[in-house]
Amino acid sequence: MIGGGVVGLSATAALLRRGADVRCYEAGEPMGERSAGDTRIFRLAHTFPDMVELAGRSRALFADWSGRSGTPLIDEVGTVVSGPEVANWAAAMATAGAAHEMVEPGSPLLRLPAATFAGPALIDPAGGVIRVDRIRAFLVAAVADRLRAAHVDAVEEIASGVRIHAGRDVDVFDAALICAGAGTPALAAGVGIEAPAALEHHLRVSFPIRPGAPEPLQCWITGDTYQHLAAPGTWAVGADVDPALVSWAGGRPAAERASREVLIAYATEHLPFVEPRPVAEVYCTHDPALGDGLQFARNGRVLATYGENLMKFAPLLGDLLAQSCLDGSTPADAGPNAARGAS
Numbered sequence: 651m652i653g654g655g656v657v658g659l660s661a662t663a664a665l666l667r668r669g670a671d672v673r674c675y676e677a678g679e680p681m682g683e684r685s686a687g688d689t690r691i692f693r694l695a696h697t698f699p700d701m702v703e704l705a706g707r708s709r710a711l712f713a714d715w716s717g718r719s720g721t722p723l724i725d726e727v728g729t730v731v732s733g734p735e736v737a738n739w740a741a742a743m744a745t746a747g748a749a750h751e752m753v754e755p756g757s758p759l760l761r762l763p764a765a766t767f768a769g770p771a772l773i774d775p776a777g778g779v780i781r782v783d784r785i786r787a788f789l790v791a792a793v794a795d796r797l798r799a800a801h802v803d804a805v806e807e808i809a810s811g812v813r814i815h816a817g818r819d820v821d822v823f824d825a826a827l828i829c830a831g832a833g834t835p836a837l838a839a840g841v842g843i844e845a846p847a848a849l850e851h852h853l854r855v856s857f858p859i860r861p862g863a864p865e866p867l868q869c870w871i872t873g874d875t876y877q878h879l880a881a882p883g884t885w886a887v888g889a890d891v892d893p894a895l896v897s898w899a900g901g902r903p904a905a906e907r908a909s910r911e912v913l914i915a916y917a918t919e920h921l922p923f924v925e926p927r928p929v930a931e932v933y934c935t936h937d938p939a940l941g942d943g944l945q946f947a948r949n950g951r952v953l954a955t956y957g958e959n960l961m962k963f964a965p966l967l968g969d970l971l972a973q974s975c976l977d978g979s980t981p982a983d984a985g986p987n988a989a990r991g992a993s
C-alpha cells in the first residue's frame with residue numbers, strides 16, 4: 651500500500667480484516683494531505699445514478715465503522731444541493747431510488763446560512779458532516795503497526811512480485827496498491843499506468859457562524875461552492891475559483907491569497923449568518939480535470955486508484971480495493987469519466 655491517506659488506510663484496514671499481511675507506506679502524516687482537516691460533506695446526491703448507488707453502499711459501511719469505533723462518523727444533518735444543475739442531481743437520485751425532496755428557498759425544511767438564493771433546492775436527507783477527525787483516529791488505530799513512515803521512490807514489478815523502493819530499503823510483496831493522492835501519477839507511470847497528473851491549488855476557509863443561525867445547519871452544495879459545519883461554531887466554504895488564479899504554475903501563496911479573497915467576498919455578499927472573518931483554512935491540491943468519480947487502473951500485480959471527493963467513499967473504496975488486491979481484479983470505474991468511456 652503506497653499512501654496513508656483515507657483511501658490507503660481504509661484499504662489497509664480492510665486487508666487486515668481479511669487476514670492479509672500488509673504494509674502501508676506513508677511519507678508524511680497519516681491523512682495529512684488531501685485527507686487533512688476535521689470535516690467533509692457526505693451525500694448520496696450525485697449527478698450519476700451509479701454514484702448515488704455507490705454512495706448508499708458507502709453510507710452503510712460508514713454505519714458499520716461507526717459501530718466499531720463506538721462513535722458516529724457522520725453527523726446526520728442532511729445535505730442540500732442548489733444551483734443550475736439541480737434537476738440533473740434530482741434525476742439521478744430518482745433513477746437510483748434515493749429519498750430526496752425538492753423545495754424552494756424559504757422552505758421550513760431548509761437550515762442554511764442564507765435564506766435567499768436561486769432555487770429550487772434538493773434535500774438529501776441521508777447527507778451530513780463526515781467526521782474526518784474521528785475517522786483518522788479510528789483508521790490509525792485499526793492499521794496500528796502496519797503503517798510505515800517512509801517515502802516510496804519507485805514501484806517495480808518483477809517475476810516473483812512487486813518491489814517497493816523506499817530510500818535504501820527494498821521490500822518485495824505479492825501485490826501493490828498505489829493510492830498516493832497527488833503522488834500517484836509519478837509512481838504509477840513507473841509501472842506503465844497512466845493517471846491524470848494535472849494539479850491545481852485549492853483552499854477551504856472557515857468563518858464564525860453568527861448567533862441566530864438555524865440549527866443544525868445542513869451541508870450545502872451550490873453551483874460553484876460547497877459549505878458545511880466544521881469545528882464547533884464555524885462554517886467551512888470552498889469554491890470553484892477562476893482557474894487562472896489557482897493554477898499550479900502561479901504558486902501556492904498567490905492561489906491561497908486569491909481564494910481567500912474570493913471566499914471572503916462570497917461570505918460577505920451571500921451568507922448573512924456568517925461573519926466573513928477567516929478563522930481556519932485547509933489547503934490541498936486537486937486535479938481540475940476530475941469531478942466526482944472513482945477510477946482504477948491495473949498493470950500486472952500493481953493496482954492504482956484516483957479520483958476527487960473520495961472521503962465519502964472511504965469505507966467502500968477500502969473494501970473494493972482490498973478485494974482486488976487479493977484476487978487480482980480491477981474494480982469498475984464509476985461516475986462521469988466512466989460514463990464517457992475514459993479511465
Ligand SMILES: Cc1cc2nc3c(=O)[nH]c(=O)nc-3n(C[C@H](O)[C@H](O)[C@H](O)COP(=O)(O)OP(=O)(O)OC[C@H]3O[C@@H](n4cnc5c(N)ncnc54)[C@H](O)[C@@H]3O)c2cc1C
Nearest residue numbers: 653655656657677684685691802831833934959960961962
Ligand atoms: C478542502 C477539501 C475539501 C474536500 N471536501 C470533500 C467533501 O466534502 N466530500 C468528500 O467526499 N471529499 C472531499 N474532499 C476530497 C477528499 O478529502 C479526498 O478525495 C480524499 O481525502 C483523498 O484521499 P486519498 O487517500 O486518495 O489522498 P491523500 O489523503 O492525499 O493520501 C495520499 C497519501 O499518500 C502519501 N504519499 C504520496 N506520495 C507518496 C510516496 N511516494 N510515498 C509514500 N507516501 C506517499 C501522501 O503523503 C498522502 O498522505 C475534500 C478535500 C479537500 C482537501
